[in-house]
Each structure stands twice: as structure tokens, then as C-alpha cells.
Amino acid sequence: MNSIALILGLPLIGFIINGVIGKQLPKIVSGLLGISTILIAFILTASKLSQFVSNESFSESLKLFTFLNVDNLVLEASFKFDRLSIWMTMIITGIGTLIHVYSMAYMWNDEGFHKFFSYLNFFVFNMLMLVLGSNFLMLFFGWEGVGLCSYLLIGFWYSRPEYGKAARKAFIMNRIGDLGLLLGMFLLIHQFGTLDYDGVIEGISQGKTSAGMLTAISMLLFVGAMGKSAQIPLYTWLPDAMAGPTPVSALIHAATMVTAGIYLIVRTQVLFEMAPFTSEFIFWIGLSTSILAALIGLKQNDIKKVLAYSTVSQLGFMFVALGCGAYTTAMFHLTTHAFFKALLFLGAGSVIHGVHHEQDIRLMGGLKSKMPITYITFLIGTLAITGFPFLSGFFSKDEILTHVFEHNKIGYGLMVFSALLTGIYMFRMFFVTFHGSYRNTHFSFDKVHESPMGMTLPLIVLAVLSLIGGALNLPEYLTHQSGILANWLKPILTIEETKHAISHSTEYILIGVAILVFVTALLFTRSKYVSNHHVPKDEESTGVQGYMENKFYVDELYNTIFVKPLEGLSDILGNFFESKVISPLSFGINSVLTKVGKLNRYIQDGNIEKYLLYMVIGVVILIGINLFI
Amino acid sequence: MLSIFQNLDISHYIYLSCVLFSIGLFGVLFRRNAIVLLMCIELMLNAVNLLLAAFTEYMGDPNANGQMFVFFIMVVAAAEAAVGLAIIVMVYRNTRKTDVSFLDSLKD
Numbered sequence: 001m002n003s004i005a006l007i008l009g010l011p012l013i014g015f016i017i018n019g020v021i022g023k024q025l026p027k028i029v030s031g032l033l034g035i036s037t038i039l040i041a042f043i044l045t046a047s048k049l050s051q052f053v054s055n056e057s058f059s060e061s062l063k064l065f066t067f068l069n070v071d072n073l074v075l076e077a078s079f080k081f082d083r084l085s086i087w088m089t090m091i092i093t094g095i096g097t098l099i100h101v102y103s104m105a106y107m108w109n110d111e112g113f114h115k116f117f118s119y120l121n122f123f124v125f126n127m128l129m130l131v132l133g134s135n136f137l138m139l140f141f142g143w144e145g146v147g148l149c150s151y152l153l154i155g156f157w158y159s160r161p162e163y164g165k166a167a168r169k170a171f172i173m174n175r176i177g178d179l180g181l182l183l184g185m186f187l188l189i190h191q192f193g194t195l196d197y198d199g200v201i202e203g204i205s206q207g208k209t210s211a212g213m214l215t216a217i218s219m220l221l222f223v224g225a226m227g228k229s230a231q232i233p234l235y236t237w238l239p240d241a242m243a244g245p246t247p248v249s250a251l252i253h254a255a256t257m258v259t260a261g262i263y264l265i266v267r268t269q270v271l272f273e274m275a276p277f278t279s280e281f282i283f284w285i286g287l288s289t290s291i292l293a294a295l296i297g298l299k300q301n302d303i304k305k306v307l308a309y310s311t312v313s314q315l316g317f318m319f320v321a322l323g324c325g326a327y328t329t330a331m332f333h334l335t336t337h338a339f340f341k342a343l344l345f346l347g348a349g350s351v352i353h354g355v356h357h358e359q360d361i362r363l364m365g366g367l368k369s370k371m372p373i374t375y376i377t378f379l380i381g382t383l384a385i386t387g388f389p390f391l392s393g394f395f396s397k398d399e400i401l402t403h404v405f406e407h408n409k410i411g412y413g414l415m416v417f418s419a420l421l422t423g424i425y426m427f428r429m430f431f432v433t434f435h436g437s438y439r440n441t442h443f444s445f446d447k448v449h450e451s452p453m454g455m456t457l458p459l460i461v462l463a464v465l466s467l468i469g470g471a472l473n474l475p476e477y478l479t480h481q482s483g484i485l486a487n488w489l490k491p492i493l494t495i496e497e498t499k500h501a502i503s504h505s506t507e508y509i510l511i512g513v514a515i516l517v518f519v520t521a522l523l524f525t526r527s528k529y530v531s532n533h534h535v536p537k538d539e540e541s542t543g544v545q546g547y548m549e550n551k552f553y554v555d556e557l558y559n560t561i562f563v564k565p566l567e568g569l570s571d572i573l574g575n576f577f578e579s580k581v582i583s584p585l586s587f588g589i590n591s592v593l594t595k596v597g598k599l600n601r602y603i604q605d606g607n608i609e610k611y612l613l614y615m616v617i618g619v620v621i622l623i624g625i626n627l628f629i
Numbered sequence: 630m631l632s633i634f635q636n637l638d639i640s641h642y643i644y645l646s647c648v649l650f651s652i653g654l655f656g657v658l659f660r661r662n663a664i665v666l667l668m669c670i671e672l673m674l675n676a677v678n679l680l681l682a683a684f685t686e687y688m689g690d691p692n693a694n695g696q697m698f699v700f701f702i703m704v705v706a707a708a709e710a711a712v713g714l715a716i717i718v719m720v721y722r723n724t725r726k727t728d729v730s731f732l733d734s735l736k737d
Contacts, residue, residue, distance in 0.1 A: 605733060606734065608729045608730075608732060608733075609658065609659075609729060612658055613658055616658065
């Protein structure tokens with residue numbers, strides 16, 4: 001049997017079984033079913049890897065059925081394993097397995113246990129469809145499917161109205177982006193007559209379309225990526241999405257779904273290479289998102305909110321890399337980010353579990369003695385994201401910075417600033433949570449406990465991955481050859497990536513700057529939060545800090561510009577148009593018809609003689625018409 | 630006897646069947662007894678039959694298609710009378726009336 005069908009089908013089967021009869025199954029069965037489907041998919045994917053290693057142009061495809069066949073347009077439900085999609089599949093199923101294992105312990109006491117696992121499996125299925133599809137249509141189905149799962153899981157605890165609101169917000173903001181993607185797909189059909197990746201690439205290489213059209217298509221696709229990957233101006237849903245259970249935040253809103261936008265652009269890099277304007281646009285959007293989100297993250301006190309803004313900021317980093325044309329680098333950062341951000345989120349979940357569902361870091365502190373495993377793994381995650389030398393994040397971020405340095409010097413300065421902010425907000429959160437003294441008076445320190453094995457084990461695995469993840473793409477100055485990921489992706493990147501044109505000495509200086517940034521952030525936060533025992537205050541800050549605390553009032557701005565006018569319009573339509581125009585109109589039509597009906601009743605009174613008379617009159621009229629006209 | 634009918638002008642047949650048809654029609658329209666109504670319908674059918682037979686003879690059709698039609702109409706009329714009478718019997722059993730002007734419960 002085709003391995004693609006199995007890899008796609010297993011999570012779907014898990015979803016159906018858990019969704020239909022999950023309630024009747026014992027929890028252990030339901031949970032193990034959820035884990036094993038993903039684990040088997042992971043093993044199958046891993047076993048495929050060897051074929052890719054031995055054969056450079058190896059690919060495997062699966063055509064299920066023809067979805068649509070009109071005129072010259074043929075849309076097929078077909079899937080394809082190539083070097084890019086298998087890389088993504090490894091991340092999705094690998095991290096997915098760990099998070100499923102973690103969820104089993106984390107969600108054990110939740111009454112929606114089986115529902116949670118069925119949603120999670122459905123998410124994995126959709127995400128795999130997104131990355132494995134061999135045309136834009138399959139990508140779009142997966143794209144919408146993961147959006148749906150994201151909605152369902154953000155609103156998992158739907159009895160809290162604000163969680164439901166957060167879910168709706170995520171869904172609606174994603175729809176805006178999806179519109180862009182959809183329009184981009186329509187333009188592709190119009191220009192190339194196909195949605196196949198191969199067909200589109202071939203069409204571009206034949207010069208079937210103008211440069212302006214390519215810019216338009218790539219911009220529209222990027223709008224889709226903006227929505228899914230939470231970039232300015234569509235990023236505000238991601239911090240709110242933290243309403244969902246923590247494993248969901250780790251899997252969907254950090255490691256996999258939000259990277260779909262990056263995958264889309266890497267997949268269609270030819271388009272973006274041919275549209276320099278769009279690339280430049282992506283560069284600046286990514287850059288401003290990374291700085292804005294980092295600034296907001298500095299002032300957040302909810303442990304998950306900090307991580308959410310950090311995710312937005314790191315996604316900005318990836319888009320910056322894409323804007324520079326460094327697709328391998330973006331994929332590299334995507335991979336390492338999936339490791340350490342999943343680790344951080346799961347660590348945060350472990351903390352929340354340990355302090356009895358408290359998320360405010362001001363009410364934590366001193367947790368390192370009580371939760372040693374969480375503490376150490378969280379430390380590794382923090383060091384990885386802030387760029388401690390030779391951890392995974394150090395290499396990937398350094399590579400991005402090098403590319404930016406070549407691309408744009410001002411951009412480089414801003415990126416260094418953003419990296420500095422990353423260091424500060426991460427260490428701030430880390431020190432406030434784990435160091436100092438415990439501050440929550442409602443939950444005694446004695447009851448704080450380390451999480452069970454099911455939760456710490458995934459943390460340890462992810463911590464190891466975060467430690468050594470950099471080995472996936474070691475820079476040339478260390479090994480004198482290009483990295484594993486660069487070699488891996490080379491056959492499918494149709495356009496040769498620009499080699500670093502800068503000398504080794506410049507590169508060393510850049511690394512020095514990166515390490516300097518890390519040390520500065522560490523020393524600054526350490527002196528503030530550890531030596532001086534500073535704790536973020538409760539009262540409102542003023543000036544710029546106030547802006548940062550209130551997320552620059554972006555939500556309020558959107559409310560004023562979009563939500564309020566819309567609500568006003570629906571108010572007008574509801575209160576005025578409906579009652580004054582629509583209702584009288586429909587009631588008027590109704591009463592006229594009733595009156596006509598009443599008149600007709602007099603004719604049809606049930607008297608057979610009258611009916612006969614009408615019939616005769618009718619016949620006479622018909623004969624008259626026949627004879628005289 | 631036969632020669633008398635053959636020597637009659639076609640117009641006489643037309644007049645006769647018109648009169649018969651009209652009697653039937655007016656009977657249907659203005660009488661109220663359901664049985665009379667059925668009889669009047671029969672009268673109208675027979676007026677048509679007469680006309681068909683007359684015209685067949687007048688046109689000299691060797692196949693006598695018109696007269697064939699007359700037989701069909703007679704069969705149908707017999708069936709119709711049987712069904713109609715059965716209905717009237719049932720109506721009478723339920724309402725003790727055969728007056729059609731009271732039978733208007735279908736309007737509801």
C-alpha cells in the first residue's frame with residue numbers, strides 16, 4: 001500500500017474512531033489510539049527518508065481521484081512526497097507525537113479527553129494534507145482544515161465566553177488571509193490553467209505571464225501567509241489563541257500550523273523570486289512584525305502570552321529570511337523554532353499544571369527548586385531561542401542575520417535590535433518564573449509539584465533536540481561544507497541560493513555581535529530580575545511602556561476601524577432597515593395575497609353546479625376563441 | 630325504415646343532436662338530483678354519438694371510423710355510469726341525500 005495513503009489515513013482514522021465512539025472507550029485506549037496513529041505515521045515517514053538519501057530526485061506520488069474536470073482545467077486530489085514535504089512531515093508527525101504523549105498526561109482529568117484527541121488527530125491529518133498535496137487545491141483544503149481545527153481547539157473550553165470569542169477572532173482573521181490565498185489561486189488558474197505546483201513552475205519558466213501579474217499573484221499568496229502565520233496586520237489572533245489548552249498552543253500555534261505560511265512561500269519560491277517587489281515587502285513586514293511583537297512581549301505578564309508574542313516575532317524572523325531569498329535558512333529556523341518553541345510551550349504548560357492553573361508570572365517565582373526537570377528543560381529552550389552559542393537557535397538566527405546583513409544594512413541593525421528584545425523578554429519571563437521567591441498567596445508553595453513522567457519525557461526529548469538541532473544545518477565556517485538541510489533542499493529549490501558573498505572575517509564579526517547581544521540581554525535581565533528582585537508591577541505603566549503593555553492598542557484600533565462600523569451598520573440594518581423597510585414590505589405582500597385569496601374563496605365554494613357552470617363558460621370561451629380569432 | 634334515415638338531410642341530425650345536447654347540458658347545470666345529473670350526462674354523450682354516426686354515413690367512410698368511436702363512447706359511458714351510481718349510492722348512505730347542492734364539503 002502506498003505510504004502516503006497510510007500516513008494521511010492513520011490520523012484520519014484516529015479522528016473518526018475517537019470522534020464517533022471515543023466517549024465509550026476507556027481514556028487509556030482513546031489516548032493511546034491518538035498517539036499511536038501519529039507515531040506510526042512518523043515511523044513510516046522516517047523509513048521513507050533512506051530512499052531520499054540514496055536517490056537525489058526521488059519522489060513518490062499518490063493520485064486519489066480527479067476532483068474537477070471542466071474545459072481545460074483539471075484539478076486532482078493528488079499528493080506528493082518530495083524533499084520539502086517529507087521534511088515538513090517529519091516535523092509535524094515527530095513533534096506531533098511528543099505533544100500527543102504530553103497531552104495524555106496534561107488532559108487526563110478533562111472531561112473532553114477523547115474529543116481533544118480526535119481534534120488533535122484531525123489537525124494532524126489536515127496539516128499533512130497541506131504539506132503533502134501536490135497542488136494548490138490540496139494545500140487549500142489542508143489550509144482551511146487546520147484553520148477549523150485551530151478554531152475548535154482554541155474554543156475547546158467553550159463554556160468560557162471569552163474563549164469562544166478568541167476562537168472566533170482567530171477564525172475570522174484567518175478568513176481574511178484565506179481570501180487572499182483564494183484570489184491568488186484564481187489568478188493562477190487564469191494565467192496558467194492549472195494549480196499543480198509543477199505546472200505553475202513550468203508556466204513561469206516559459207514566461208507565460210507578465211511581471212506585474214506575478215507580483216499580484218505573489219502578493220495575494222503572501223496575504224494568505226500573513227493570516228496563517230500571524231504577520232502584521234493580521235497577527236492579533238495568535239496571542240488570543242492562547243485560550244486553548246497548552247498542548248494546542250505548542251502544536252498548532254507554535255510548531256506547525258503557523259509555519260504553513262512559510263511552507264507556502266518556500267513551496268512557490270519561483271514565483272517570489274520573479275517578484276522582487278513582493279520579496280522586499282515580505283522582508284519589511286517580517287521585520288516590523290518581529291520588532292513590534294517583541295516590544296509587546298516585553299510587557300506581558302501571562303506566561304503563554306509572552307510565548308505567543310515570541311512566536312509572532314520568530315515567525316517575523318522567518319519571513320525576513322524569505323524576503324532575503326534565503327529559503328533554506330527560513331526552513332532551518334522553522335525547524336529549530338518548532339523544537340524550542342514546542343519545548344517552551346510544553347514547559348509553560350508544565351508550570352501551569354504545577355501551580356494549579358495560574359498563568360500570571362507575577363504570581364510565580366522560585367519554582368526551580370520544586371520543578372527541576374521543567375526548570376532545566378525550560379532553561380535550555382530559553383537559551384536556544386535567545387541564541388546561546390552552539391544551541392539550535394543560535395545557528396538558525398545567526399544565519400538569518402548574515403543573510404540580512406548582505407541584503408540590507410539598516411535591516412540588519414533592526415534585526416539585531418529585535419534579537420536583543422528576544423533575549424530580554426525571554427530571560428525576563430524565565431527569571432521571574434523560576435527565580436526569586438514564590439509570590440502567590442492563594443496557592444501554597446508546598447503544593448507546587450513537578451509534572452508526571454508523561455509530561456516531562458516529551459520535555460526532555462525536545463530539550464535534546466533544541467540542544468543539537470543546530471547540527472541539521474551547520475554553517476560553512478565550522479565544517480567547510482554546506483549544511484545537511486542545505487544539501488537536502490538543494491534538488492527542489494529551483495533557483496540556486498546566493499552563496500555568502502562576505503568574507504569569513506566579516507562572518508566572525510557578525511557572530512561576535514550575536515553573542516554580544518545575547519550576553520547583553522542576559523546580564524541586563526539578570527541584574528534587574530535576579531540581583532534586584534524586581535517584579536513586574538500591577539499598576540498601569542505610562543508613556544511608551546504603557547503602549548507596550550496595552551499591545552500598542554492594535555486591538556482597539558481594529559475595533560474602531562473595522563468592528564465598530566460593522567456593528568453600527570448591522571445596527572442600522574437591524575433596527576431601521578429591517579423594521580421599517582423589510583417587515584412592512586413582506587407583511588404588505590402577505591396581506592395583499594391574503595385578500596386576493598379571500599376573493600378567490602367566493603368562487604370556489606364547493607358547489608358542484610357552479611363548478612360545472614364555470615366549466616361550460618370556459619368551454620364556450622375556448623370554442624369562441626377557436627372560431628372567431 | 631332504413632331508407633327513411635338515409636334519405637334524411639344531414640341538417641336534421643345536427644339539429645336533433647344540438648337539441649339533445651342542450652337538454653343534457655341545461656339538465657346538468659340546473660337540476661340538483663345527482664341521478665338526474667348522470668342521466669343528463671348520458672344524454673349529452675348520446676347526442677354526440679348520434680352526430681358521429683350521422684357524419685360517418687354522410688361522408689361515406691368505408692371503414693366506418695366514426696361508428697367505431699360510438700362503440701367506444703358507449704363502453705366508457707357505461708363504465709362512467711356504473712362508477713357514478715356507485716358514488717351516489719355511497720353518498721346517499723352517508724348523508725341521506727342525493728342533492729348535489731349540499732355536497733360541498735370538498736371546499737374545506
